[in-house]
Amino acid sequence: MAEVVPQRIYYRVFAALITLTLLTWGVSYVHFGGYLGIIIALTIAIGKTALVVLYFMHVRYSNRLIWVYIGAGLFWLVLLVGVTMGDYISREWLPVSVGWQRLNVPDYAPHPTAPPVSEEPGRRPATP
């Protein structure tokens, strides 16, 4: 059977969770450049999750097989988000060939809301 966790531990974890919630709310009013804001917000969220999982969900006192299951779930999540976002974020890091970019210009079928194409022959519309 699961270990009986003393109630005071639950109250302490709850106090920590509320503190971290106030922290994440307060920090959101500070404007960091680039990715720093989201990194701080996600770090706090991961910390809160660790507290809930380890104490409220008793994983700290659970058998190792449950750790394996959770580890498998987290591994999958990291793979899903890491690989996909790695692709999307890094797409513009390396220059692509001019030929590839030209293929992207929809000169064969202008979008209904696109600005009118110049009447001059041989001119392409500006890149959307």
Add this chain to the structure above:
Amino acid sequence: MPTAHSGKTRRSTLAKSHSALAHHFDDLGQQYEASTLGMWAFLVTEIMFFGGLFLGYAVYRAAYLEGFIEGSQHLDAILGALMTAILLGSSLTMALSVHAAQVGHNKLLARFLLLTMLLGVAFLSIKGYEYWHKYHTHMVPGFAFHYDGLHPEIVRLFLSFYFIMTSMHALHMIIGLGLQAMLVMMAWRGRFSPEYHTPVEIIGLYWHFVDIVWIFLYPLLYLVG
């Protein structure tokens, strides 16, 4: 049969003849381990379900950050913090419910469960108010959506994510409330004891998981930028 698990002498004879013990388990301890492991297997599939939603959100947020910041400004960060606090409070009372079940206090268990449900209903009421307010200001995509701003298309996309993710979360909470109501009935009938309180434990796991989903939804939806 007795020789097969002589190492588990700490299990009482009561635990081997308990009415809640299914015939294919040796004792209540083994049954408990199997039930919690099964619940965790389910929660891993839930990580996958919500993980897909979070990934879709992340891709579009990375692509249209300015529009997402603009959309997020239409959500009340203080109301969101209040909802977070309410849900964390309900997780605390759920954990205390499990504690009451572990010490065999059925009346206290029912009280803590009712408190958990009350906090859950309070959360859903605020959520309902938010939805109503969004409907009233024509900010529900697909329901007479009308928005004059810098990035109307992206704000609509952001709000679509907001409604899909929070409604999926709310649906999980409604299911959780139903399960807790069932636990309250069982507690009133004195069904739980220090030997057997597995349903309280695994429904607690579910409720805490739903709490964790909100822990991520709050900064990602209400506090962009």
